[in-house]
Structures are given as C-alpha cells and as structure tokens.
Amino acid sequence: MASVSARDLLQSSDYGDCISGLxxxxxxxxxxxxxxxxxxxxxxxxxxxxxxxxKIAKIGNADRAVSLELLRDRLHNDSELDVKAAAADxxxxxxxxxxxxxxxxLYHATSDWLLRLSxxxxxxxxxxxxxxxxxxxxxxxDNDLLVATAIGAIGDLGDASVLDQLETFMCHDDSQVRFRxxxxxxxxxxxxxxxxxxxxxxxxxxxxxxxxxxxxxxxxAVS
Numbered sequence: 001m002a003s004v005s006a007r008d009l010l011q012s013s014d015y016g017d018c019i020s021g022l023x024x025x026x027x028x029x030x031x032x033x034x035x036x037x038x039x040x041x042x043x044x045x046x047x048x049x050x051x052x053x054x055k056i057a058k059i060g061n062a063d064r065a066v067s068l069e070l071l072r073d074r075l076h077n078d079s080e081l082d083v084k085a086a087a088a089d090x091x092x093x094x095x096x097x098x099x100x101x102x103x104x105x106l107y108h109a110t111s112d113w114l115l116r117l118s119x120x121x122x123x124x125x126x127x128x129x130x131x132x133x134x135x136x137x138x139x140x141x142d143n144d145l146l147v148a149t150a151i152g153a154i155g156d157l158g159d160a161s162v163l164d165q166l167e168t169f170m171c172h173d174d175s176q177v178r179f180r181x182x183x184x185x186x187x188x189x190x191x192x193x194x195x196x197x198x199x200x201x202x203x204x205x206x207x208x209x210x211x212x213x214x215x216x217x218x219x220x221a222v223s
Contacts, residue, residue: 010036015045022051030062041070046080053086057093068096075102081110085118092122100128107134113143120146124153132159139165144174151177155184163188170196175205182208186215194219 006028009021018040025033037059040052053074060067067090074087084106091099100123107119120138123131131153138150151169154162166188169181182200185193197219200212 007036010040015043015048018043018045018048019051022048022055025055025059030059033059034062034066038066038070041074046083049074049078049080049083050086053083053090057090060090060094064094064096067094068099071096072099072102075099075106081112081115085115088115088118088122092125095126097126097128100126100130104131104134107137113141113146116141117143117146117149120149120153124149124156127157129157129159132157132162136162136165139169144172144177147172148174148177148180151180151184155180155187158187160188160190160193163190163192167196170200175203175208178203178205178208179211182211182215186211186218189219189222 006021006024009017009024012018012021022037022040025036028036034056037052037055040048043049043052053071056067056071060071071087071091071094074083075091078084078087088103088106091103103119103122107116110116116138120135123134135150135154135157138146141147141150147169151166154166163185166181166184169177172178172181178200182197185197185200194216197212197216201209201216203209203212
C-alpha cells in the first residue's frame, strides 16, 4: 500500500502532494524509490525538483549510473540555482568523483556564492585531489563562509604542498576562518604547520585556541 500511495501522490498535479510522496519514499527500497523519483527531476515546480534532487543523495547508490545522469542534468540544465546547488550536494554525498569536471566548470561559470559554496562543500566530500585548483581559487573570495569552507576542504584533501597558501589566514578577521585554518593545519602536518599552530594557541578566540591545541595534540600523537 505504501508504494501505491506514494506513486499516486507523486503523480498528483499538486506540488504539496508530490512533496508528501517524496517523504513517503523513505519507507521503500532504494531502487524502487529511485524509479519513482526520476520523473520528478524535471517537474515544473522548482520545490519538487529540489526535494527530488536532494533525496537522491540518500538513495542514489541503488543505481549510480542513473543517479549520476540525473544529477548532471540538473547541475547543467536546471533554471534554479538552489536546484543546481542541491545537485552539487548530492554529487558530493554520493562521492561521484567522475563529476569533478562538471562541478569545476560550473564553479567558474557562476558568480553566485551560495552555489559556489555548495560546489566547494561537495568537492570536500568527494576527496578528489584535482579539486585543489578550485579550492585555491575559493580562498580569494571576499565571502568568509566560502573561504572557511575551502580551507576545511583543503585540510580534508591533505595536500601539504599548498600549506603556504594558508599562512595568511592564521590572522584573518573572521574567527571561523581561523578555526578552520587550525583544523586544516592539523590535517596537513609538518614542522611549519606545528609552528603556526603554536602561534594560534594564543588566539583571542577560545574556540580557535581549543582547536589549535587539539591539532597540536593530534600531530604529537602521530609523530
């Protein structure tokens, strides 16, 4: 009955019914849910498309080839930036490293910082080494949240060759940027990272100090 009910709701002309149907998909096997969700990816209502694209992050592994095709389509062709951002989020959550070029191209093509933020966060989840080019570009943004997210992603990638790019952010005006810098330095490691963290342990912000000390402890544990 759940499957029939969900199918009926998803075929409704009322977008509220469609959203309800999408919520019911949680009770179904992922493969069945993905089949039911596919037509909604190009639904006329942007809220329905957004919800459907977001849902793929949870069920997309049921058929990765289909999911990749659907998400790429919305990333390139949707008219709404938030749907594009949801597609980027789902690509990252599912670890679709083969979509790196798609994400990088869109990052450079858009000036919308929220979309760029979703792309940078997705690249962080993917762990794709080539993403360092986009992440270094994001460091030059005047949006502190985007910068902080990019720094965190650089730390997650663990590419110590770009350590010098983080030095200036130890004294950044935004404490969240400094916090992410301390976090990233702990992941990247090395003598310079250790020295910089020792300086950051005297930061004026308590959270930055705590993170710097934690990072130093982590480096001591592996040395």
